Amino acid sequence: MTPPARWSAVRPSARQLAWQAMEFYAFIHFGMNTMTDREWGEGHDDPAAFDPAALDADQWIRALKAAGMTGVILTCKHHDGFCLWPSDVTAYTVASSPWRGGRGDVVAEVADAARRHGLRFGIYLSPWDRTEASYGSGSAYDDFYVAQLTELLTRYGPVFSVWLDGANGEGPNGRRQVYDWERYYAVARELQPDAVISVCGPDVRWCGNEAGDTRPDEWSVVPRALQDAERIAERSQRADDGAFARLVRSDERDLGSRAALAGFEDDLVWYPAEVNTSIRPGWFHHPAEDAAVRSAEELFGIYLRAVGGNSCFLLNVPPARDGLLREADVAVLERLGRRIEDFRARRVTATATVSSGTAGDVATAWPGRGRMPWRRDEADPLPGVRLAFAGARRIEAVVVGEDIARGQRVEHVVVRGLRDGRWTILAEANAVGYQRILSFPPAETEAVLVEVPRTRDTPVLACVAAIGATS
Incomplete structure (x- = not known):
């Protein structure tokens, strides 16, 4: 439907x-x-x-x-x-x-x-x-x-x-x-x-x-x-x-x-x-x-x-x-x-790149909301935000938040981690809304990719952040 x-x-x-x-x-x-x-x-x-x-x-x-x-x-x-x-x-x-x-x-x-x-x-x-x-x-x-x-x-x-x-x-x-x-x-x-x-x-x-x-x-x-x-x-x-x-x-x-x-x-x-x-x-x-x-x-x-x-x-x-x-x-x-x-x-400093459009301040907004949320281009078939780290980092959670002033649009989100040239799924969920904290067993990654494969409308993300592991 x-x-x-x-x-x-x-x-x-x-x-x-x-x-x-x-x-x-x-x-x-x-x-x-x-x-x-x-x-x-x-x-x-x-x-x-x-x-x-x-x-x-x-x-x-x-x-x-x-x-x-x-x-x-x-x-x-x-x-x-x-x-x-x-x-x-x-x-x-x-x-x-x-x-x-x-x-x-x-x-x-x-x-x-x-x-x-x-x-x-x-x-x-x-x-x-x-x-x-x-x-x-x-x-x-x-x-x-x-x-x-x-x-x-x-x-x-x-x-x-x-x-x-x-x-x-x-x-x-x-x-x-x-x-x-x-x-x-x-x-x-x-x-x-x-x-x-x-x-x-x-x-x-x-x-x-x-x-x-x-x-x-x-x-x-x-x-x-x-x-x-x-x-x-x-x-x-x-x-x-x-x-x-x-x-x-x-x-x-x-x-x-x-x-x-x-x-x-x-x-x-x-x-x-x-x-x-x-x-x-x-x-x-x-x-x-x-x-x-x-x-x-x-x-x-x-x-x-x-x-x-x-x-x-x-x-x-x-x-x-x-x-x-x-x-x-x-x-x-x-x-x-x-x-x-x-x-x-423990938010990890990262450089954000996006699948289309401009990233705004989604990678530096959290905790809080970005003033320049990311809105993908209409023709983008698989919207995503990539967070690249200065080196390999152990992370245990990723925070994703929508700009809910424009409604709740994300219906499925997938978090992937990059290690030795290979992407593996770390976590996934359906609803996001104001804020979704996706936790997982600590994983060492060089980058994180947050993909939004299913939406109700053009997704508008206000923040994306990676959280470092305690040990």
């Missing part, structure tokens, strides 16, 4: 482009559940239980920045309904707690700390509220939710992400709330037009699990039906346990190939994926999990597959009851940041 030209005409918005370039950022789950040692609170816990006396948002942000993260999303309110800011529409907030003498505002402290350290700030506001009496009543609860959303989007400066999930339970009247998603989206668009609306939203798609698992090929151009928020709601976590964070589903492994898009040719959207998981088994801090912090190597592997697989990586790091990140988490984040920096620093 020849792909219709309009497939490559599906393009990201400016907010989606800015989000994709962030690559790696944090979730902070913190609140009443932290104090009660639960994942899902039932609501109505005594606000006096919230008193994180040592809370230090700068400590949180320094640790996230050390890991190489570019932003942070705070759980401003989880399903239990306790608000980390002094909301005007409920008394169930930090203003009713002893913390900071009832004058504290966790949202403000985290937003301010993020700005001080150069990270962008985002919010999570649970649509399910197990304390609010109007939940399940319809428009009255929508009014309540929109009031809180408005507070968060007008009091704390620029927001890069409004992160929504489909958590949904019964209200006091025994009814489930039917969320007015379109109204929520309209408020976010009006108040924070540069923010992406994620997961139960039109801008960023959930990868489908909370284990950090990634697809073999991730496509950003997918059927519009994937934006159906209710479908995501059906697959959201429904139990108070840490097992959900390690659950990997094997279905829906292909969302955007030619075969997957057959029948949807006229109803496609740009809907890129976010890979999310937690540094611990649970999303909130639990003392019993202090010895179960994931290793930097495991997280680096997820980073390579997510950020190197046309996705962004959202890693949850939960502070403890006293308001501080535990040293085990901080140490892992620091090691992870060093691992990422080391990987980037």
